[in-house]
Amino acid sequence: MQSQRSTATAQQRTTKKGSWHSGRWMLVLLALVCAAPVIASYLMYYVFKPAGGTSSYGALIEPQRPIPSQLMVTDEKGQSLPFKSLEGKWLMITVNGSECDEQCATRLYFMRQVRVLQSGERERVVNVWLRTDDKPVSDVIKTAYPQPDTRMLIASAKDVAAWLPVNDGAKLTDHIFLVDPNGNLMMRFPKNPDPKKINADLAKLLKWSRIG
Template structure:
């Protein structure tokens, strides 16, 4: 017995229903992909909003002075590493950087800043691997062995840099000089904060802890 063929109207109706079902499934899949992309990007979006959009006016809730406008690491700022090899300072992007500047003859104020930076980093616990301390040395004289032992690589980088080039990048306050400060640079290479002369390390720790908490970059 021959099976009756469906009428043209029934075929068209079935095709229309199939198209609607397919369209609905495609739309649902597209929205799921968009939702997944948003969830993945949310931490990065939140971090940018926190310290590029919702910065507290006048730095009222941060200890360090917020640097505005942004001052990215100059692309032509070259330094020499611990082996004397040239490298751009931008090679350190991808980590949070605490930066201090001083001659290689590191006296008590310099040693104190290095100690504060080491302690602040250590107190970040599991997050400390996201932070690198950088001592920009303004000459290539030998560094005391005690300093080298106390602040080893890769936690602390001791890099030789031209003081004039560094001065153009790092701003100072009216009553201070370049060697008085600790600076904070974000993983994108943007200078974020300048901490005051004779800083309170507990307050530096607080600023850094908040940034590491809100940001997933670096």
């Protein structure tokens, strides 16, 4: 009888141990499945590159630069909020003063057209104009780039410059930047960019990644 009890106890321990290991591996598998879209999108750009050149038009930002937790912005209603609150979407960002010059207007136009070209995927993308002052925006610009497709947010020029890197000899206002839905700065496009090539990069990312 004692032997039978010992055997039963040992079997129970083995079953519990097996169940614990099984549960742990299920959690690991679930985590990998959830992370797969993110991993795939980064592998397509950081690892698998076609012969003869890189796979992207935009410059890849390495190491990752997540949205700073201290970066605060003022929205269109005058309310203050952390910029991190915009996470969850792909963000195309341009930086400029509120008196949007021709170069600024061109970047906003390119961003709008690239977003439109994503067709059914365009709702995954939000264009952001980080304004480095609180001067009024012209009615022409407001009408051409309405919310929520284009967000016009006021941010500290110093805080933005500390986060967004620029090319040698370039200015912060020369670039369009791309941030992934996890809040990581992913790409920087060159001065006077080719919108067709920006579109190709973004379309590829939206295809390979289901986040956002």
